[in-house]
Amino acid sequence: MHTQVTCPQCGTPYTAEIHQVIDSDETPELKARLISGQLNIAICPNCGAGGQMTTPMLFHDAAHEMFIVYIPQEMNLAYEQREQIVGQLARQVMDKLPPEKRRAYMLQPQTIISMQTFMEQVLETEGITKEMIQRQQKQLELLQKLAQADPDVADYLIKERIGEIDETFFAMLQQYIDGAAQAQDNKQMVALTNLRAKLMTETEIGRQMEKRQIALHGLNREAKAQNGLSSELLLKHLLKHAGDEGVENALVMAGQPALTYQFFTLLTAEIEKKEKAGDLAAADKLTGMRTRLLKVFDDMQAQSQKLLADAEATLQAILAADDKDAAIQANAAKIDDAFMYVLSSRIAQADQQGNAAEAQALNAIHERIIKQAESQYPPEILLLNQLMEAQDEAAQQKVLDENAALLTGELVQVLDAVMKQFEDAGREEVNGRLRDIKKLVEARL
Ligand SMILES: [Zn+2]
Structure with a gap:
């Protein structure tokens, strides 16, 4: 609204967007903005002044049965007015939910x-x-003190409060360094660095x-040089750090795709080699690492199985729905990479088994999803898609003729941004085509 x-x-009047209902499942993006302090922000278009608006908000989290309404104290509302707002917001949520999803806890929202x-x-x-938040507040206070302290005071503080200096503390420090760099506050940046x-x-x-960073850097550099990560490469780097669980974990997290059955075969061969050579201490160390990595591997497998099962359930719900478009929209948050993977493999399976009816039904869903997704893209992106799909340059020129109104500097900016994204993702091959398209577009500007 x-x-x-x-x-x-x-004194400039303007309109601002306000969200009063935030639902963990239905509107996760609003929840993320609420948490980062970016929800219900009003910025004056004239002078740039602004900040968070004071407004009642209802927050719903089904998994935690949490149904709470925030009524800002500074609104100075009488009891009846407060109750009225709580009732209105609660009804807004209830009315949107199908009857089977309404729960008893929703009848009595807690007012805060x-x-x-x-x-x-x-x-x-x-x-x-709450304890974690309090700890972070103390860490922040320590960080601010350290940033201004003389060396001997800093030494004392570090010794005295060493328990508060953890990874979160380093992450906060990094944020401050980035902030100082952005504000071009060189003095602060040097002090923090x-x-x-x-x-x-x-x-x-x-x-x-630091040890983890160096290890990760080594793995990444070599993976880049070899055009990708392999099980052999991951193993080579893990062998260098076997027994150091922090570094092991960092390497495995970065190298997840290479943690395969093949990897464990190689590791087992390495252990046997050490045993044969009589180096039992080394074999023991590697066996310990294998046990830890197997646990990580099992967790990963279980997680991806759960993802696939959830995706399968979503697909079944959409297939069973009378109104497919509405079902796709209702499940928008669940239509992710895993879902698209399941959908494509089910289509391939149906094709292979010669099950034409099922293949058709699945393909129809695929098309509807793409259509819905496309309808949310800006026109520049849609135009780029069309240009990428065009068979040859003549077809591309035809597309450009039909979209003359979109051929502006903005399109070139979008093109550059998209190319940057592919570059970051290491997909240079796509960029070759995009560069040709950019030339065609620029020739018309
Ligand atoms: Zn203003």
Whole structure:
């Protein structure tokens, strides 16, 4: 919904977007914005002044049976007015839910008047407890102190509060460094960078992080040089760090796709080699690593099986629905890479088995999904798709003729952005075609 705002600074009236209902399942993007403090922000188009708007909000999380309404204290509402707003928001949610999804806890939403308490509850659904938030606040305070402290005070603080200097602390420090760089605050940036260098060498956690970073860097560099990651390569780097669980984990997380049956065959061969050579200590160390990695591998398998099973269930629900488009829309959040993978393999399977009716039904769903996705793309992206799909240059020129109105500098900007994305994803082969398209577009500007 939109609301009329008058800028407190310059008096300009403008409209701002307001969201009052946030649902973990239905609108995860709103929840993410709420958590990062980017929800219900009004910015004056005239002078740029603005900030978070004061508005009631209802938050729903089905998994945690959480149904809470925030009524800002500063709105100074009487009891009846508050109850009225709570009732209205709760009804908005209930009316949208099919009857079978309505639950008893929704009949009595909890009213909260402090934004801090409201956010604590929201964060709890993400597994972030009040204690964790308090710890982070203390860490932030330590970080600010350290950034301004004289060397001897800093030494004292680091020693005194070493327990608070963990990976979260380093992540916060990095954010501050990035912020200072963006604000071109060189003095602050140098101070913070020095602080990080000091902590990296003087704390155990810092030294571990540095070791992990060096190990990861080595793996990435070699993978890039060899045009990709292989089981052999992952093993080679893991062997160098066997027994150091922190580094093992970092390497395996980065090299997940290479953690395969083939990998374990190679590792087992390596262990046998050590045993034959009589180096039992080394064999033991590697066996310990194999046990840990097998656990990671099993977890990964279980996770991907669950993803596939969920995707299969979503597909069945869409297939069973009378109104396919509505079903696709209702399940939009679940239509992800895993879903598309399941859908494509089911189509291939149906084709192979000669099951024409099923293949047709599945293909129809595939088409509807693509159509719905495309209808949300900006026209420039749709035009690029058309140009990529065109058979030859003549066909491309025809597409350009039909879309003369879109041939602007903006299209070139979109092209550059898309090319950058492919470049980052290591898909240079696509960019060759895009560069040719860019030439055609620029020739017409
Ligand atoms: Zn203004």
